[in-house]
Amino acid sequence: MATMENFKCMLCGHEYQELVEEGEDKERSCPKCRSNSIRHLKKRASQGDSDDKGKKTE
Amino acid sequence: MNVSGYIGNFTAEIRRKARYVDPEACTACAECAQVCPVVKPDEYQMGLSSRKAIYIPYPQAVPSSYILNMEDCLGTNPIACGKCAEVCEPDCINYDDRDIIVKRDVGAVIVAIGADVYDPTEMDEYGYTRFDNVITSMEFERLICAGGPTLGHFVRPSDHERPKRIGFIQCVGSRNPSIGRPYCSNICCMNTIKDTLLLADHYPDVECTVFYQDIRAFGKSFEDMFQRSKEAGTRYIRGIPGDIEEDTETGNLTLIAENTTSGKIERHEFDMVILSVGVGPPKDLAKISSLLTLSKTSDGFFMESHPKLKPVDAPTRGVFFSGFCESPKDIKDSVCQAGAAASRAGALLNAGQVHIEAITSVIDADACKKCGVCASVCPYGAITWKKGEVAVVIDAACAGCGNCGAACKFDAITMRHFTDAQYMAQIRAILAEDPQDKVFVFACNWCSYSGADMAGISRMQYPASNRIVRTMCSARVSEDMVLEAFRCGAPVVLVSGCHYADCHYITANRQTVQRVQRLWNKLEKAGVRPERLQLEWISAAEGQKFAKVMAQMEELRKTVTEEEIEYTIEALKPKPRKPKKEKEAAAVAG
Incomplete structure (x- = not known):
């Protein structure tokens, strides 16, 4: 199922939305400046910070 | 089933499917098919004729013996019909036949799963x-x-009359981004040219018209065929x-098309229209891809x-490729690739030994915390891990991308x-x-570093402030x-690697994206500007980029x-870890 998700270009600051298919494997680039530094904002907002992913406490 | x-x-x-007919004993007398009451569309004839539930898949099938399709059969448990077994004189029908799983040890694998039309x-x-x-x-x-199905007599399906005016439409399912197929299927132009020559040979009075975008007749003698x-x-x-209309009385078809040479909208009437359909990746591609840890290009074929x-x-x-599954190609190219794949596999097997990469990962069994993260991120499946056990690297399978080393939080991988x-x-x-x-x-190493080389040898001008560290893969970072x-005071850090379709380590650079996403979050949390x-993805040819x-x-x-910069140095300073004993004491006190 496709969902509308938010992205931000970390080079020019352009924020945009794009339809993302489930399990999609796609190279992203900013529609404005073509940079590949694209930050996925939705993940951050709805799933919380993923800093601890795969990390174990010592 | 599994590799x-x-x-x-x-x-x-390998699953050897049950035939329900003994191929050694079957004489292909066809008595069984004659009495079989089940009638199904014949897949080999594209559904234009029918077959029985017991049948020979196609005339050239080897061995030339019948098979019983149990999905079509009326039932054998209990036996609902059983007519085929009754009339079979050599007694070669066995309703109790079952699929067999066969195991084979092989040194190389050739993937030749073809394409779907x-x-x-x-x-x-x-x-x-x-x-x-x-x-x-x-x-x-x-x-x-x-x-x-018509024994070579070309008739149209509606009235079984021979058509006199035939229209061909090219690029149906090819070079069409709106249906997710932007690539050229490679074979359709020459196939249509061959068809028009066949028709002209069989029926000189037939008028053929081909509607096309471009005719791609680039192979040996192809231009001659086109002429x-x-x-x-x-x-x-x-x-x-853009559209087809049908005359319901005659069954004739009118095509409406813009002739881009004249710039006019034209209407052409035909007795029959043939859609020159393209090819696409086979439906089993994803399964094979997952079994052999293969990656796909943007058009969906194997990379x-x-x-x-x-x-x-x-x-x-x-693992080697042959034929359509790698990209659409004609018979000649498929045969060439099949020969090359067989040679490559043969050379590997005859060598008797393989040279492994010098750059492989080594797991420190003492430092390994048995979490299995390394095994989960390895794009080659070169790390084996079982819960509660130390991960093991298969040197022969490791390609040296370094993704596991970057993913390990415990410095257990070198x-x-x-x-x-x-x-x-x-x-x-x-x-x-x-x-x-x-x-x-x-x-x-493979793309961005070579891109920098390209920029250098092309004498391109760019600021001299960059300092490059070469990694085998961006996922090593x-x-x-x-x-x-x-x-250390860097104002800007750039991580660069291959484009998605070019990743030399299958899908390792997807891990780079995830890692950079986590770093952006981490920097923001620490009050450092994540920007x-x-x-950036820079290919070896993109010196300009x-x-x-x-x-x-x-x-x-x-x-x-x-x-x-000063704030960043302070904010990212590693926090001193509490010694284990202190932690335990704090836990007891708590």
């Missing part, structure tokens, strides 16, 4: 499902074939029809190890020749003096390496203040 192992040591599990049902404008006389090029092949087709009277109109230097090798060592200590030393040395004036770049660069970390990105990075560097 496990690695180069020189694969184990394949495009189903034009979704392109409603051509009325494939609405009009009887609109058929596909595959159905045409069966109709014109002497072994086909012969035109000389035989075939009309070629540049323009793809080869290198498009020019290793065109039949898969990125997974010991990459031979590219160790963490070596990288850290490089980072510290580069940024030891005037770090504020430098753009720190991690560039992957660990979070710690990026943070260390910032701690100072950048990510490299120069452009370096100029952008220099602009970004100028926006970073001394105070920002």
Whole structure:
């Protein structure tokens, strides 16, 4: 199922939305400046910070 | 069903489907098919004729013996019909036959799973499902074939009359981004030219018209065939029809198309229309891809190890491609590739030994915390791990991307020749003096680093502030390496690698994206401007892009203040870890 998700270009600051298919494997680039530094904002907002992913406490 | 192992040591599990007929005893007398009451569309004849539940799949099938399709049969438990067994004199029908799983140890695997022909049902404008006389090029092949349902007599499906005016529409399911198929299927132009020559040979009074975008007749003697087709009277109109209308009384079809040569909208009436359908990746591709850890190109076909230097090798060592599954190609190219794949596999097997990469990962069993993260991120499946056990690297399967080393949080993985200590030393040395004036770049060996080379040898001008550290893959760049660069005073850090479709380590650079995403979050949390970390995909041919990105990075560097750098060094300082004993004591006290 496709969902509308938010992205931000970390080079020019352009924020945009794009339809993302489930399990999609796609190279992203900013529609404005073509940079590949694209930050996925939705993940951050709805799933919380993923800093601890795969990390174990010592 | 399953393939496990690695180069020189694969184990394949193969399902041998039950035939329900003993092929040794069957004499192909056809008595069984004559009494079988089940009638089904014949898949081999594209559904244009029928077969029974017990049948020979196609006339040239080897062995030439019948098979019983249990999905079509009326039932054998209890036996609902049993007529075939009753009339079979050699008594070769066995209803109790079962599928057998066969295991084979093999040294190499050749993937030759072919392609699927495009189903034009979704392109409603051509009325494939609405009009009887609109058929596909595959159905045409069966109709014109002497072994086909009409024994080679070319008739139209609606009234079984021989058509006099035939229209061909090219690029149905090819070169059409709106249906997700932007690529050329390679074979359709020549197939149509061959069809028009066949028709002209069999029926000189037939008028053929081909609607096309471009005729791609680029192979040996292909242009000659194209010219012969035109000389035989075939009309070629540049323009793809947008609509088809049917005369319900006659069954004739009118095509409405813009002739792009004249710029006019034209209407052409035909007795029959043939859709020259393209090909696409086979439906089993994803399953095979997952079994052999293969990757796909953007058009959905398998990606080869290198498009020019290793065109039949898969990125997974010991696996080779042949035919359509790698990309659409004609018979000649398929035969060439099959020969090459067989030679490559033969050379591997005859060598008796394999040379493994010098750059492989080594797991420190004492430091390993048995978490299995390394095994989960390895794009080659080269790390085996079981819950509660230390991970093990299969040297022969490891390609040396270093993704596992970057993912390991416990420093338990060392990459031979590219160790963490070596990288850290490089980072510290580069940024030891005037770090504020430098753009720190991690560039992957295969693409970005070569892109920098390309920019250099092409004498492209770009700011001299960048300092490049070469990694085998962008996925080798660990979070710690990026943070260390910032701690050493780097104003901007760029991680660069291959484009998605070019990743030399299957899908390793997807891990780079995830890692950079986590780093952006981490930097933001620490109060550091996340924009100072950048990510770019630069291919070996993109010297120009490299120069452009370096100029952008220099602009970004100028926006970073001394105070920002000082704050970053302080904010990212590693927090001292509590000694274990203190922790335990605190836990007891708590």
